[in-house]
Amino acid sequence: MPKPLKQIHLAAHFPGVNNTTVWSDPAAGSHIEFSSFAHFARTAERAEFDFLFLAEGLRLREQGGRIYDLDVVGRPDTFTVLAALAAVTEHLGLTGTINSTFNEPYEVARQFAGLDHLSGGRSAWNVVTSWDAFTGENFRRGGFLPQEERYSRAEEFLATVNELFDSWDGDEIVADQAAGVFLRDAKAGSFVHSGQHFDIHGRFNVPRSPQGRPVIFQAGDSDEGREFAASSADAIFSRYATRTEGQAFYADVKNRLARYGRRRDELLILPAATFVLADTDAEARELAKEVRRKQVSGATALKHLEWVWNRDLSAYDPDGPLPDIDPLPGEHTVARGRAQVRMYRDPFATAREWRELAAANNWSIRDLVIETGNRQNFIGSPQTIARTINDLVQEDAGDGFILVPHLTPGGLDDFADRVVPLLQEQGVFRTEYEGPTLRHHLGLTHPDRAHTARVAS
Template sequence: MTQRQVHLAAHFPGVNNTTAWSDPQAGSNIAIDSFTHLARTAERGLFDFFFLAEGLRLREHKGEIFDLDVVGRPETVTVLATLAQATERIGLAGTLSATFNEPYDLARKLATLDHASAGRAAWNVVTTSDAFTGENFRRGGFLAHADRYLRAESFISAARTLWEAGTDSAGGDFAYRSDFFDIAGHWPLPRSRQVHPVVFQAGDSPAGRDFAAGSADVIFTRHSSLADGQAFVADIDERLRGYGRDPESLKVFPGVTFALGDTDAEAREASAHIRRQQVSGPGAIAFLEQTWGRDLTAYDPDGPLPDIEPDFDNEGLARGRVRHIKDPRPTVEKWRALAEAKRLSIRELAIEVSARHSFVGSPVTIAEEMNRFVQARAADGFILIPHLTPGGLDAFVDRVVPELQERGVYRDDYPGDTLRANLGLPAARPEADWEAQRRTARASAAHEDGLPRKEGARG
């Protein structure tokens, strides 16, 4: 039986709580040399793509810039365009909002990046509906939360229409109309090698999963356990069938962290050390405040959990951060029980629940565990989030990649000339086909549940 191939990708660390800023080896989060080093290391490891997250407003905590986190980052497309000249084969994926951009402008930037990189561009589509982020933009928080995926779907449809307007040697006329956009003109670029840059999606809600099944090529997930990954893939497969798509037409990449050592025991020690670096005393207090909904600066991070009750209605303490804990009540009770059972301080609890590594072990152990996930269809590959900028992938590429190659589940060279080919994705599907299948799927779903379906695409 043919073994499934493991795919790997690199996430530039920073817009998360995984980076160990206090480590002596930690470098700049904004220097172009840092981006270049990580991208070239990943390319040396034959990774599929280099991934950039992005925030459109600096995160705030208790009304002030949260300077325990990343404070600023260069603009995504500019960084990726620079990396297109510093690399040759690796894909270049950027996170760009479908809420606070416009189809013509963003489609032109991504098409230009695809030309500049000879077919290596990718777009991670994110949605934004909060007024906090909107204050940085002319229209403010104009988008209703319920419409965020409808606009994103229409945005992708418009972008694909524009990309297809080009010919092999020149641009052409285009027109696109929907509930969200009414645009027409002349597309200025020839078609790129991929025609459609690869489209990523990174949402885990039912609406997000359905959006991915109907519009995306790759999903960036948060599922790092085998059972959760298998359940997620099975759910996506079912949704893909509803859209008339083959499961292999959409790739699932969980974002994962790792701690590597010569032995499993050494790796466990390294993991514990990294986790302590990632969660400082002030960081632990801030972490707890986000769930407690109260100012906890009077509490000792090395002391017990607060004896005051949380303010569950205070959701504005932290702004600009994705709220993964939707209902904090059961979470608080779980944390209290865990802290009591293990006699954990505030900082120890924060380390316990927020800084676990996905893979811990020797090169052999990590390679075997990653391969187990892929063969069990819990993932197609992994987006590695190192704890160091920019050298956090060096040891992984030097030591784990050869182990995967030895097992025959990882490439010895890039198999194609474009990101789409290297991911094993089919050729770009015409936007008219995407739209027709979405309409068919939603008409079928509406027939089954008897409910009307609002359309985001052109009508």
């Protein structure tokens, strides 16, 4: 008997906290005006995407005292944007990254519970940690936490937030459209938590929301991050959008679920993926080359190299050869400075591999970064991209993809109009939303189905 086709999950990332965006393109729009967010969200909803995703930028990215030349300077508060989008969408999930290192459980729980009420059950939280001392300078605690302590705090943070959500039991309230919501039990909202990182007690003042709890996302690729996702998350973002790497990540994370008493379908794996779409594959390949040249300037190429070399490389010519010096070991200099740093587990091996690639292909520093960096995952005609996405999902390289266009806000339009209909024709993507909440879109159970049904009715 043939294996039933998996249904594909699609989401859209408003690309403000990365260097994917080509803001210098004449077709690019604002990253701070609400009209850009609204256009992007309406396009995603028109295409029946699961959700829109906003990353969080808690500081301007700089290195060596300068802002990255391709980074987006300025980003409204995540909750403010998502709350506003709740008013101009009806079905689209609203997902935001909120840091567990520099926030407090009570505040975050109130914000997400509030968003879930305002949106009718469409909120989701991407739980992240931060080790960056530069970001820490913006907060009272300052500094950074060692990796093991970051995840310890994140685990207790999420557990505490869930205690606050669950302090309102489904049986303690009724929803009356005419008269509003009334308490039935004086204990509603009461909580007490005492742990290593948090010692709080009181009364949570937001009643249980339509989803019971927001959907929980996690984005860590380390062993600790994968374990955290397997134990606590509903979905995990992945940076592995290729077949071999994607399948390895998929199998590893899914296989961790059983030790927490969870089924494989209780955690979705959603790689991020960029794309370049054109009428033909050949045209798309040419356009992709042009986009990458715009995404990786000489200055950006040097900054990428500094993430590996862990030292100032500003004196090097980005159109010249790679440095013949070795990376600096340890977590200091660039890695503990004011940088957006990608952590390489073995910078010496990476440097050696890159030198060999550059020598074999006669690549400059900039050429190397273009060829080895975050190249477009899907390049081709609508038919090619639809086929590629479906093949990867059916072959368990992911449960779907979070699409990151290089143009804002209109970069998703062609995909919605030309690729999504092909996936629908193949019977692997919805033609209409199945239910009112994000958990319905993702095929996830609700923590309190009785309460959800009562409020949704």
